Amino acid sequence: MSYRAMRILSPISGLIGVCGLLAGCGSSLPLPSITPEPEVTRQVETAPPGADPNSCWGKHVVPAIYETVTEQIMLQPAEILADGSVIEPAIYKTEVHQAVVRERKETWFETPCSDSLTVEFVETLQRALKARGVYYGALSGEMDARTRAAIRKYQKPQGLDSGILSLAAARKLGLIAVENPDG
Structure with missing residues (x-):
């Protein structure tokens, strides 16, 4: 540890x-094991293209994975007689290059704005996460590593592996009112 x-x-x-x-x-x-928040997950000051400029956003980046590939390329085929005997062996060249195994992926998601993350809001968040069995700490009202780890644990089955609370998760937890489409 x-x-x-x-x-x-x-x-x-x-x-x-x-x-x-x-x-x-x-x-x-x-x-629970506490793992530090990776640097590729962060709340950003700017919104993605086309988003409401008054909204707040998080961005989760999964880096690309590359592997080194070594290939043998035949430059000249072998010379073989009709009886199968080899006169001249084939000539090969070894090439090494990088190949993309997984492309880089950016996921933008709307978040509650930082001014709404009050001590009372975070305590309510911690209480909601505790009720769902993913938060084991005290109701401190601080957005600390334990709280972010619980947020990540709650959101991961929903497809977002981030310790930043998404607006969708906050709504699902009952922390933010769901907008009425009828007005």
Whole structure:
């Protein structure tokens, strides 16, 4: 476990885990692994092309994956007699190049604007995530690593692997009113 993850866990939950290990049984409290937010997931100041300039957006980027491919290319075929004996072997050249295994993918998604992420809103978010079994921390009202990890865990089955709360997820959690299409 990294030093950063150890600092985030409370002393009591760490003590319970150690006691459980010493007693030969597991801890009764689930201790989620906290992973830092990757740099490719971020809230951005600008909206994507065609979006309402007063809206707020997040962008999740999945980088491309490349692999090195080595190929043997025949420059000259072998010279073979009618009886099958080889007079001159084939001549090959080795070429090495990069191939794209997976293209880079950018996913834009609308988010609640930062001015609406008040302490009360984040506490309500933490409460909603706790009720769904993905958040195990205290209701601190801080958008900390544990809260972002819970957001990621909640959103990932819905197709968004990001620790930034999407507007769709906030609506699904009942945190933001759904707009009435009738006006």
